[in-house]
Amino acid sequence: MKKLDRLDFEILQLLQEDGRRSYTEMAQLLEVSEGTIRARINKMQEEEVFEFIIHTNPNKVGLNVQAIIGIKTQLGLQERVAVQLRDFPSVRFIGAFSGRNDLIIQAYFRSNDELVLFVNHDLSKIEGIISADVSIELKQYKDSFSFIRPDDCDD
Structure with a gap:
């Protein structure tokens, strides 16, 4: 598995704040392309860095x-x-x-x-x-x- 870089950590932090956030919004906030966000998220999911779950109260x-x-x-x-x-x-x-x-x-x-x-x-x-x-x-x-x-x- 590749080492996570600053952008990966920033994406993870944004998802932790609001897992419903769109790729477009994250791309704008982090000043990268939507494709970069999509590729990074897909790669991290493939490498089991995180998974999307519903946290029920x-x-x-x-x-x-x-x-x-x-x-x-x-x-x-x-x-x-x-x-x-x-x-x-x-x-x-x-x-x-x-x-x-x-x-x-x-x-x-x-x-x-x-x-x-x-x-x-x-x-x-x-x-x-x-x-x-x-x-x-x-x-x-x-x-x-x-x-x-x-x-x-x-x-």
């Missing part, structure tokens, strides 16, 4: 309970547990971490009862889970996928 679609769940797994079964967790539609994120928990997941539920059912019914059936430490979000201060800044570019 969970509360607006009835998912009022967000939980971060730290999971301890039996030695040697971490990956098998992670693979099984992928099948649950309520699970948005799964990551392996160092520290107290082997896996940390982020999941959304319609209610506390749905969360309790997930932990006591679904998680309890997965072989290799030793324990689950459930934390419920009480208040959100930031939720962003924007982390590209042109100043981060080396050139």
